[in-house]
Amino acid sequence: MSLLEINSFAAGSWIAPGTGAREIENAVSGEVMARAGNDGLDAQAMLDHAVNIGGPNLRAMTFHDRARMLKALAAHLNEKKQALYDLSFATGATQADHMIDIDGGIGTMFVFASKGRREMPDAHVYLDGDVEQLSRSGSFLGQHICTPMRGAAVHINAFNFPVWGMLEKLAPTLLAGMPAIVKPATATCYVTELAVRIMLESGLLPEGALQLVTGGLGDMLDRLTCQDMVSFTGSADTALKLRSAPHILKNSIRFVAEQDSLNASILGPDATPGTPEFDLFVKEVHREMTAKAGQKCTAIRRIMAPQAQVDAVIEALSARLSKTVIGDPRAETTRMGALVSNSQKRDVLEKAQILGAEAERVFGDPENFDVQGADADKGAFLPPMLFHCADPDGAQRVHDTEAFGPVSTIMGYRDLDHAVALVNRGGGSLVASVITHDPEVAREVALGAGAFHGRIYFNNRDSMKESTGHGSPLPHMVHGGPGRAGGGEELGGVRGVMHYMQRTAIQGSPDILTAIGRQWVPGAAEKDGGAHPFTRNFHELEIGETLHTPLRQVTLEDIETFAHFTGDTFYAHMDEDAAQRNPFFPGRVAHGYLLISFAAGMFVEPNEGPVLANTGLDNLRFMKPVQSGDSIKVRLTVKKKTPRNEEYGEVRWHVTLTNQDGELVAEYDLLTMNAFQS
Incomplete structure (x- = not known):
C-alpha cells in the first residue's frame, strides 16, 4: 500500500513532504500509512502572504459577509463529510467519535455564522459597550471599539480532534477578519489536510485567508509581531516552552492556551x-x-x-x-x-x-x-x-x-x-x-x-x-480554564472573536463617534430625509435621519381612560394624596406606558409601506414624571441598520420624549423590520 503524501498549503501553493518528513501510523493496524512535514517551508513568506493578501481580503468584508462565508463553508463541509469519516477511522475513532469531531466542528462553524449575523454589525467596526459621557454637555464622548488585528493567527492544534480542533479556532478567527495559519498535530494531520482541501476547493475563502502546515513550524514563531497571535492546544509542558520564548515575551505576542487538565x-x-x-x-x-x-x-x-x-x-x-x-x-x-x-x-x-x-x-x-x-x-x-x-x-x-x-x-x-x-x-x-x-x-x-x-x-x-x-464544549460558552488548564478562553460566542481583535478606546465628539462606529450617537448631526422615514425603505434610510413631532398634551381623562382600559390602577395614577406621599411623584402622573403608546401614535405613518413590524423596545427608561396638563413631543432618529435576510433588515431607532420645557421624559430604542424595497 502506497503512503499518503500529506501536503502543506503555503503562500497559495500545495507543497509536498520534503526533508524532515515524519512517518504516521494507522492507529488500528499499527502500519505506517502516511508521511508529512517539510523543513523547507518559508515561514516568512507564509506570514507575508497572510498579512499582505489574506488580511486585506478579509477586512474588506463586513462581519456579516464573513458570517455568510462561514455558513457556506460549514454547509460545504457537511456535504463532503463522508470522506472525512472514511479517513478518520485510521485515527482509531469510531463513527460516534466522528460525530464529536467532524459534525461538532461543522456545527461550531454554523453557530459562529449565526452569531456573526445576529450579534455583530454589518460593518467593519465592532462597538464594545455603551458610549461614555466624558464631558458635562456631551460634546466629548468615549466609545470602545474592536478592529481586526493586522497580522496572522497561528493555530497549533492537538491530535485528538483534527477537524473540530481546527474549526473551533478558525471560525472566530475568520469572523474577526484575521487570516489563519493552521498547524495540526502530525499524528492526525491527514484528516485536517483533507478538511482544508475541501474548504479551499470550495472557492468560498478569499486568497490568503487560510494556510496549512503539516509538520513543524520551523522558526515561524520567532518571526511574529505584536499584530500576530498564537492559539495553542496541547500539553502544559509544550505550552510553557512556546509561550515563554523570549521573542513571544519581548513583543507581547498574544498567546492563548488550552492545556491538559485534571477534570x-x-x-x-x-x-x-x-x-x-x-x-x-x-x-x-x-x-x-x-x-x-x-x-x-x-x-x-x-x-x-x-x-x-x-x-x-x-x-x-x-x-x-x-x-x-x-x-x-x-x-x-x-x-x-x-x-x-x-x-x-x-x-x-x-x-x-x-x-x-x-x-x-x-x-x-x-x-x-x-x-x-x-x-x-x-x-x-x-x-x-x-x-x-x-x-x-x-x-x-x-x-x-x-x-x-x-x-x-x-x-x-x-x-x-x-x-x-x-x-x-x-x-x-x-x-x-x-x-x-x-x-x-x-x-x-x-x-x-x-x-x-x-x-x-x-x-x-x-x-x-x-x-x-x-465533555462537550459548546461554541456559545467559553472553553478554557485557569492554572494548569492554560489560563485562556476559546469559543464563548462573540467573546471568542474578540481574541483576534484589538480593543481601542475612541474619544471625540458625537459626530466623530458616529462616523467611526456607523451608529448614531446622541448629539451628532441629524438629517432630514424629506419624506416621513416610515415611507422610506431600508436602503433609503440614512444613519442620523430624524423626525420631530409636534407637542401633544396629556389630560387627566387620558390617564384615567388608560388606567381603566388596561387595569393598571396603581395609586400613583389614581390617588392624588397617595401619589404626593411618594418621593418620586408630585401628584397623580401619567403611566409610562401611556406615554410610550402616545409616542408611537405621534411618529407612526399608518399607511402600508416598508415598515413591516415593530419587534420590540430596548433600554427603556423613564426620567421625569408627566402630569395632566403637561405636553410631550418625540424625536425619532435612525440609529443603526442591520440586514437580516434578502428581503428586509432591522432598523434601530433612537427615541426620546421631552416635555413642554424641553426636559427629557423618556428614552428608548425602537426596533422595526423594514423591507429593502418600498
Missing part, C-alpha cells in the same frame, strides 16, 4: 443508588472514559463520590465498562476504538503506572482484554482502566498526573467542603461537573470551585434529556 466530576450527596442522578452519573463517567478512547481534553480524570457510595459507583461503573466493545472502529458493534498511536498508548501506560502508586486498579487489565476485528498487539488499543484512591488527601499524583486515554480515578469525600477541596486540587481545569438534584449543593460548589474551573456542568433528572454532556 473532575462530583456525585452529589443526594444522588444515592436508585435515584436518576446516580444512574446519570455512571453514564456520564462511562461516556467520558470511552469516547475518543478517553483522548479528550475535557474527559473526566477524577471521580468524587460520597464515601458511602464509592463501592456502589465502582460496581455500577465496572459493570457498564465491562459491556464496552473494543475493536475496529469501522465495526458497528464497536464502542471504543484505538488510541491515536502506539506511542500514545505507551505514554498512557506510563502515566497509569504512576497513578498505580497511589491508587488501586479496580477495573481494566491492559495485559488481558478483548479486541474485536483488529490485532490488539499491533494496534494502539487499551481497555478502560478505573483506579480507586483510598486516601485522596494524602495522594499527590492522582491530582497532577493525566493519563490521556481511557483512565479515571475514583475517590471518596466526607462532605461537600471536602469534595470542593479535592476538585480544586487539580490546580485549574477546563471543566468540572456536578450531578445533583439539590440546588443548594450546586450553589455551594459553584461558589467554592468556580475560581478553579473554566466551566461547571450541572445535570440532573430535570435537564438530562436535553443536556449535552460533561
